[in-house]
Amino acid sequence: MNEKAFQICINPDCRATYSLDEVVFRCKQCNALLDVAYDWDRLAVPTSLSFFEHRWGTRGLKAEGGLDFSGVWRFRELMPFVPADSIVTIGEGRTLLEQNNALARQLGMKPGRLFLQYEGLNPSGSFKDNGMTAAFSLAHRLGRQRVACASTGNTSASVAMFAHKSDPPMQGIVFIGSGKIAYGKLSQALDYGALTLQIEGDFDACLRRVIEVADKLGIYLMNSLNPFRLEGQKAIMYRVLEARDWEVPDWIIVPGGNLGNCSAFGKAFRELFDLGLIKRIPRLAIINATGANTLYQLVEGEKLRWEGGRYDASCIDRLYGDMDRDHILPHTIASAIEIARPVNLPKALRALDVMKGLVRQVTDEEILEHKALVGQYGFGCEPASAATVAGLRKLLSEQIISPDEDVVCILTGHELKDPDATVKYHTGIDMKAVEPPPPVPPTGRGANPPKQVADDLDAICAALGETLPEEA
Ligand SMILES: *Cc1c(COP(=O)(O)O)cnc(C)c1O
Numbered sequence: 001m002n003e004k005a006f007q008i009c010i011n012p013d014c015r016a017t018y019s020l021d022e023v024v025f026r027c028k029q030c031n032a033l034l035d036v037a038y039d040w041d042r043l044a045v046p047t048s049l050s051f052f053e054h055r056w057g058t059r060g061l062k063a064e065g066g067l068d069f070s071g072v073w074r075f076r077e078l079m080p081f082v083p084a085d086s087i088v089t090i091g092e093g094r095t096l097l098e099q100n101n102a103l104a105r106q107l108g109m110k111p112g113r114l115f116l117q118y119e120g121l122n123p124s125g126s127f128k129d130n131g132m133t134a135a136f137s138l139a140h141r142l143g144r145q146r147v148a149c150a151s152t153g154n155t156s157a158s159v160a161m162f163a164h165k166s167d168p169p170m171q172g173i174v175f176i177g178s179g180k181i182a183y184g185k186l187s188q189a190l191d192y193g194a195l196t197l198q199i200e201g202d203f204d205a206c207l208r209r210v211i212e213v214a215d216k217l218g219i220y221l222m223n224s225l226n227p228f229r230l231e232g233q234k235a236i237m238y239r240v241l242e243a244r245d246w247e248v249p250d251w252i253i254v255p256g257g258n259l260g261n262c263s264a265f266g267k268a269f270r271e272l273f274d275l276g277l278i279k280r281i282p283r284l285a286i287i288n289a290t291g292a293n294t295l296y297q298l299v300e301g302e303k304l305r306w307e308g309g310r311y312d313a314s315c316i317d318r319l320y321g322d323m324d325r326d327h328i329l330p331h332t333i334a335s336a337i338e339i340a341r342p343v344n345l346p347k348a349l350r351a352l353d354v355m356k357g358l359v360r361q362v363t364d365e366e367i368l369e370h371k372a373l374v375g376q377y378g379f380g381c382e383p384a385s386a387a388t389v390a391g392l393r394k395l396l397s398e399q400i401i402s403p404d405e406d407v408v409c410i411l412t413g414h415e416l417k418d419p420d421a422t423v424k425y426h427t428g429i430d431m432k433a434v435e436p437p438p439p440v441p442p443t444g445r446g447a448n449p450p451k452q453v454a455d456d457l458d459a460i461c462a463a464l465g466e467t468l469p470e471e472a
């Protein structure tokens, strides 16, 4: 590959490369996931992370085309895959790291050791904006007009928001599993004007469908299978380091759903280390919900490891086969991580390898209890995010994390994303169990109701106003 940035297959026995212009989400040779890769020797890379501090002086909207205003693009030298004039940004990533001593005390940690990274403070209320600005920038450069995603909620909110912030605007199409989405998130997709399809089925079914439909109709895919999203999500780690004056913590704890975020973190630290910008790599803890614990079962139960990329895929196939046979569907209050077949699984294994990581699972009860603690002692978060703090409690009690280590929990989504879960926990009232009145068709001039669609390719194309192209 002659270019300075390109896509490359993560399979060590293949390593096929693709140019950035090629819209391909899995390797055409071997079907493995793709990475965005760089020829760093031919790129201008800072020699120290403190290089980025000068950007604090130009973080207004006018300087540098507003790029330093973004908490993602002020680190653009570390994700140089798109020219500055193609970047689609709205000031995402202006989030904060809180040193929370009150919660540390509750957990039995030494004061000054616990840090909460509030990614819910992004414009659409979740960390997804970090990745979306990156993937939209590429879509913009490629001149794409329609983008689509399957979503447990936050991806759709972010896609819907960025679609209309692109210039020219794009059409955002979001696929949502019926009854599987918190209302805070659904309301965003509708309010931001996305074409919203409620498919009969869960997230995994929606994802399979959207990949198929995007491929057949030439719509650009915005799920975390898209490696450009993960490039943007690396910036979460850069900001954690920045807020700690570039001091590397001992642990990063993150919830595991489709496993894009943890994969991005592993890539970020691998690159920073290889570029000589950090001297050590923190450890990683990925937290599953017990009702959606595929990674936990594989890594802690089956001892599945990355093995330099030659991991035992049959172990995964076996588990998925068992899940199919026993009709096991994921189930957890933390809807953002209610995923049984995480698409980034191989990259997550790699991240665990790079960051000497481990996986834990926590129950819905533990998630809600720790969500209430984050609310009481911090600024709150949504259920999936609180899995990190519940996982931290577990790792402290196992004496794997010690009370005087520096720990950063990534709070992935905003408190107000899922008020139903919060109200139910504190009052016992289940808003979702309340018999709704019969629906009245919306009459507002700006109404954008979701379309109910069967989990069927023709029905979905019809809902998009298209017919399938004839098979060649
Ligand atoms: C998407 C999401 C997750 C899961 O992240 P993955 O990258 O899919 O593992 C966790 N929490 C929240 C709030 C999310 O929106």
Ligand SMILES: [Zn+2]
Binding pocket: 009, 010, 011, 014, 015, 016, 027, 028, 029, 030, 031, 032
């Ligand atoms: Zn390949």
